[in-house]
Amino acid sequence: MVLNFSMELSKKNCQACDAKTPPLTPSEVSDFLKELKLTWELDNNRKISAKFVFQDFKTAMKFVNKVAKISEKQGHHPNIKIFYNKVIIELTTHVIGGLSENDFVLASKIELLV
DSSP states (O other), X not given: OOOOTTSOGGGSOOOOOOTTSOOOOHHHHHHHHHHOXXXXXXXXXXXXXXXXXXXXXXHHHHHHHHHHXXXXXXXXXXXXXXXXXXXXXXXXXXXXXXXXXXXXHHHHHHHTTO
């Protein structure tokens, strides 16, 4: 996978990868994190996560449904945890056991929802 920082992440689309695709290096992950607008926590260079807090459960669920729609369109699916009005989104590329550009593309698209 060729990394291209010249285009805004939210304008990109997720690209299929397979088990032969190498996970991003710590340096690449750092560069991609700088491109995100919100604070995403990095876990062992294998996943990123962000917590979103809403006014109530109904608003949180509307957000989750929008995330699901974008994820389906991109073919890249996050882990989603819902706690009443709090939503935690975790992104990793399961097939490679780490982070890929797809995780940051989807993160940037999710950021546009809030």
